[in-house]
Amino acid sequence: MSQTPAAMRIEHDLLGELAVPADAYYGVQTARALENFHISGVQLRLYPDLIRAFAMVKMAAARANHECGQFDRNILTGIEGACQELIEGKLHDQFRLDVLQGGAGTSTNMNANEVIANRALELMGHAKGEYRYCDPHDHVNGSQSTNDAYPTSLHVGIALGNARLIAAMTELVQAFRAKGREFGDVLKMGRTQLQDAVPMTLGQEFTAFGETLAGEIRTLKAIEQVLCETNMGATAIGTGLNAPPGYAEACTKALAEITGLPIYKAEDLIEATQDTQAFVLYSSCMKSLAIKLSKVCNDLRLLSSGPRCGLREINLPAKQPGSSIMPGKVNPVIPEVVNMVCFRVIGSDLTISMAAEAGQLQLNVFEPVIAACIFEAQTLFINAARTLRVHCVDGITANRDVCAHYVDFSIGTVTALNPVIGYERSTELAAEAMKTGKGILDLIREKKVLTDAQIAQVLDPVTMTGQKRAE
Template sequence: MSTVAEIISRIPVLQELEAEQAEQAAKLFSVKHFAAGEVIHKEGTRRDELVLIQSGSVEILQMTEGKPSQALITYEQGDALGEGVMLGEADNFTTAIAKTSVEALVADGAKIREMLDSDDALKIRAYGRIINNLLMRLTRLAPRNTPDSLELLPGDTRTERDLLGDKEVPADAYFGVQTARAMENFQISGIPISLYPDFISSFAHVKIAAAKANRDCGVISSEVCDGIEAAAHEIVQGKWLEQFSVDVIQGGAGTSTNMNVNEVIANRALELMGYEKGDYQHCRPNDDVNASQSTNDAYPTALKLTMLTSNQRLLAELKRLVAAFRAKGREFEDVLKMGRTHLQDAVPMTLGQEFEAFALTIEGEIAGLENGARMLLHINMGGTAVGTGLNAPAGYSDKVVEYLRKETGFPFELAQDLVEATSDTQGFVTYSAHLRSLAIKLIKVCNDLRLMVSGPRAGFGEINLPERQPGSSIMPGKVNPVIPEVVNQVCFKIMGNDLTVSMAAQAAQLQLNVMEPVIAASVLESIRMMMNGSCTLRSNCIDGITANRDACMHYVDHSVGVVTALVPVLGYKPSTALAAEALKTGKGLVELIREKGLMTEEQIKEVLEPERMAWPQGRP
């Protein structure tokens, strides 16, 4: 039976927890039972618990004139209720009622938040999972009531002005007029930039470094710098993610994202400085938060930092996957099987050798990703619009790069030629290509796993994968290799994203590539999907693989592939004749050798010993 920690590790919103953290979180949960028809939480009441459904189903409803409406959605085993409690205190927007008897793990939301608050990096990653989960839920609900255009939050407003004139913005919003316009203009993917909290955090780091450099250069005051830094640090800690609502796909080379960040930081800085939101005479989105910058240097720098940060977690997950394959290699080192080329019998090997090869092929791609990441360390901060440095004071570029090094720990360097660097996206192309290369390798590995597990009666049947779910709605008893299948699909998507990156990169014109938003969306999605796919492959498949030793040995005993070992003794032509006769008559090779007196018993044992064929140079 699964432990509470193991159950928690499979819940999407908590999959960022390491094993030790999952054990810690497990202590916060207790088992609770709900009878069919019992209210789990009610609309308008305080949201204070995280509920993980272990069995049964729960209907989510909204109240209409005090009465429950039709069910909006039904949750089953493995779903979570009340994830928003991890973002902060709020009221329930819906009512949850047990459709059947329900067993759940329940934890106090405040204690979960306290655990997340102790680790800023974990908090940011967990928030990304939560937002992703909520977004998928909204997507499932969307067909019921899809508005023609995105509506900003109702209620009191404040008036803001930009180049196009006045516009009302929700009074309690930290974003401003340009973000509001972008929310109306770019309803494209349905994926807000908040789905990538690392991207928002990276932008905040860039703004902190820029503010300090601007302070040193006399562009902004120490008071404004302190306000910007304090507000940006809150964003780094995972606060205010809900304020970043512009679509990840957008026109304008990322200007909407940059201005979303500028406006949120400016308005939060104003509050911290003792002023009202929108009182921009004291801290301005453009002139202060964006001082000495343009989208054309801030956006690609933030994206590079995001990729570097995400790459570290991806590499950690890939190393765990390599370790899992390597562990199986050791476990199966004595399991003899037939190797195959052209899908035909070749020569004997061990199942352990096959799994060690899987480990090594992925390990090689880790080195490629590390090399690709190094290309992201060259940035163009201070190049501003086209790389000439107009509107950036003398010494600013060197200062902002140095502050960004200190702020992030990455050894950033100023690009040699800022004009060239401003339009160049080759670092993104190279890194994406390494992701594609990894995807190609994983496709091959997963295809092999699917072949090796094929059967169970009419296929190879050399290994057994963990049974994850029933495989057919019509064929009883069928269990499919769903985990390798889904990882294959992840890899197909990553390869498609890489093509998108290539097309976007070649679309650069003159001094700028305006297609960077789709590059960002594609690469960040690929990293996240590869990380999730690798974790899923390891925890839901590789760790639980067992060997079908009898089937493996059966193929060795009945294959003519071992004839290859006779070539040095009998020669190629006689060995070929033996193989042909064995196939024609159905007799075994050893049987024919004895009948024809071609070798002594001692020679047969020495030459055709399966272990000797698997390790011709001696067992390591």
């Protein structure tokens, strides 16, 4: 029995006619791009912040066009309704284009124009494809070019994703700070260059993990100002060709109202249209976060190493068997996968740098790969932050006896003797401790270097860590 062919509608463009699925909200130019770009397998719909951002930009443009007398209230209402649905997460399945595409983002821009136009037509009481009532070019893309709508949508989309990233990382910071409070009374040895240094508390160590990530959050918040500069009204190269007077200002104002972001128009639209500084700076911020987060994960793996032949100062939650051949082995799989996320983000920063450098004259055509790298990085970070928090940090426990043993037998505690007996004598004690295997406190008592009262005062680990002793 033969299958009935799917219903199609015929649309046309510069290259001629093409059949488009009748139920599709996208149109002919999206259909051509679907044929052309089979590169990464990663579709635009996987990055909802980008789709929502496009809807916000198109809504702002429609309001500005209506204000400038470009089309009537009926068309504006249709476009606004379609954009609002996209903002709410509807019709995202219509964005199936590969994130990697030639054309400086034109295919993505037209994907948005066509979906919005066809949904607007339905809301206006017309059928998909009846573009004389609401056209993807003349109305949805009115007074615009891909060269201003696309980068502006990237700016807004990255800002939306940045807010979610900050929220996820803030929860991770709070988890580390909670562990810092929980482990505040656990004395341990600090280490520099992987060698014994001086005492600290495990709480101080975990609080520092939280604070190092908190510093990156502050940077991510600060970079929002750069992301909020847009070139709407620039059209093709920044001269504003085909945009009516007052459009750029009206669009900028509307976009600020719609997004809730402090959007502002670039001073020089020609420069802004070819510039990718915001993407480079934001990527640099994410690379810095990746470096910090990877270092924290390295430390978690090191502190939990063992369980019998490593540092074993902390226990990470056991999540799954760690070996197909070694019974009983459990690996630190959660920090490991977060490490890999960080490596990926750091690599993407180089891709973004090369893409930004490769721009020529009045346009950078490589913004799609910049977008792909940034939105992927945000997604990976958001997922990684939750995974690390829920499946690792929240369940970490301290091996208090192990930490206490290292403090008692470490040579590092001798550092506190320098002001009392001098560096040379302290060095002699350290050398003897290393040679004999005895603890510093044992040698001090054995040689009667200090009285017990003096030991309690000078070598009190609590005092040495800068902590206040509980009353």
